[in-house]
Amino acid sequence: MMKRGFRKVVGVLLIGVMAISMLSGCGAKNKETGNKSNTGNTQVSDGGNESGKIIEINFPTSWVGVSSSTEWFNDRLKAFNEQYSDKYKVVVEEIAGDQAYVDKIKVLYSSKSLPDVISTGGYNLIDSMKDQMVDLTPYVDDQWKKSISEVCWDVNSRDGSIYGIPYSRQVIGYFYNKDLFEKAGIKEPAKTWDEFFAQCDKLLAAGITPVSMDTADSGWLTSLLLGAMIASDDEGEAFMNTSLPKNYNTKEFIDAAGMIQKLFQNYTTQDAIGGKYENGASNFFMEQTAIIANGPWMISDFYDANMVEEGFSDKIGTAMFPGDVMYNSGKIGFNIASKSEEQLKASLDFVKFMTSADSQLKMLEMTGEIPAEINVTSDNIYPLVTEVIENSNKAARNINDFQSLWYANVVDEISIQYPLLAQGQITPEEFATALTKAAEKN
């Protein structure tokens, strides 16, 4: 009898232990950090506690690993922690890659658990998520507003309400290899697209592959060329400044798609179709291509002895796209989705710190990204960055980039349609129709 009773007790205890351990395993919550998300590497930054209550905010970021902004972010985070050690604790979740970051934020959005602070690195999530984001208009005073370029507020605002705090401007043209241009007998960058293609022919004749292109992950390099080609006339320029366009069956878009097809078929590397940005960049670094479209954040790589040969930066020139077109727009900034007043205050202080003039100056010096604040300048920057800024001041047509403007599924559709366009399996018209169909799904 005694034995049976003992067995019963042991059995019940075992069940209890099993249930508690399984459930506590699933629902494990870091009491110290209050971290809501358990995926990815989580790094907790905190400081001492003088007042007895430290407010915690969550900030997932893709500024990790090989991202050109990693060093800047770590520097700023450390400085923030030192300044606010007695008030705030920032829980940083590391997510490698912009696309993975955006996907993660979408999942959190669908479960109504967006983190306190979001920074997508340029991807536009405002239109699809603004219902869960904080309208920041009441927190931005006139002085703050005036200090930052108007185009930066435009891209971060919807219907007069501010949903993002800008920290950087998108200024994009293209880089070219002066040595390779000289070898092909080209004196200066092309003024028109006809001249651009003529220069591509000259480069080919000299045994040089003209342009770095890609198709994977939104085909960043290729799509920058596409956008610049679209903006060759007034209608195209207007299109490249229209948020969330639904119709791509326009003459300027189809003409541009035709030019992209020609570039793919004649003037780029074999690995462009299916290739990623890294392939295109690597071809340019190894002087296997003469032209690459990209922003000034790439410039620091031109000086990095681990990536390029010594003296590579001296060979590089900067140019506007033909027709004096430049990407010159605001970049999607920091969004806030805090749910309580005290977390909102903490998030605002964090975002203010990260977007302060001091932080923007550091970003300019460390990464080459152009500050959103007009008065932030430095003598301590790469000369090529200054050239890019000067180009942007001279541009006749200023446009916004496709990742900020177009629907996310259109951006995804581009990368699966490019290979077909490149290999002539669809026409430019069919390419435009495919993007229109994707846009109509929204």
Add this chain to the structure above:
Amino acid sequence: MRVKKRMIVCFLLPCILLFALIYLIPMGIVFVTSFCEWKSGGVFHFVGLRNYIEAFVNDTRMHQALKNTGIWALLQSTVHVGIGTVTAFILSRKIKGWKILRTIFMIPNVISAAALGVIFLNVFNPKYGLLNSMISTLSGSTFSKNWYFDQNSAFLTVTWSWLLYAGLVMILVLAGVMSVPEDVLEAARIDGASGLQIDFKIRLPLVRTILGTCVIISATSMLREFELIYLTTNGGPGDTTLNLPLYLYKTSLTDNNYGYANMMGVLLIILGIFAVFAINKLFRMSESDY
């Protein structure tokens, strides 16, 4: 006896609760919301069979995804299982070095999908890929083909990523073949059966249920294949290599159309259950041979 039953229920309870929390309730939500229009923003409303009708009538991309998923499941349950089985029968003869060969054949199964994706991207790279280089060397002239992104070769190239690597099937069948009782084989030999006859008429029928298990594992693995396609072609070019799980992912995370994505989830569950039942029936899995 009653106490014992109660104890069994008590011990099972945590698992049942967890199963309900992690699988059953979400599956119920997926099923219910598959009849709803539920897009980004969280608001959803009942639309009846509209998602299903749209999928089967108008959505050409869905047709392609279903077709690709079906072809891959079929290839996997025939060619893939066939390769694994033949290899197992060869190794069961304990040829010289069979243990090393068994280990080598298993290697692709222990490499993560992410690493395999990168390896294949490099092998099939049009510029510096191993395959193009080998063909160039053998033919003596420059050969260049963009295997993953040419519409004519993309499907077969993606299929290559898993079709030939039947290590798991080989291990399972080998274990089955090795455990066929020696007295049965000896009786066959005394009756004058040749090696091939023993393989085809004795050993193969006796590993029928193991083959059935392998076919179930292989066919259903294609209903959840995602990483390798995502990492190599992302379903492209166009929708040449799109399958149902990848389309579900894109519909959910890129289009933010959760209702439609959940409809695909329901289809996948139905396809999985159908495949398991059909294969069970085909291989008479409930019948024992011993």
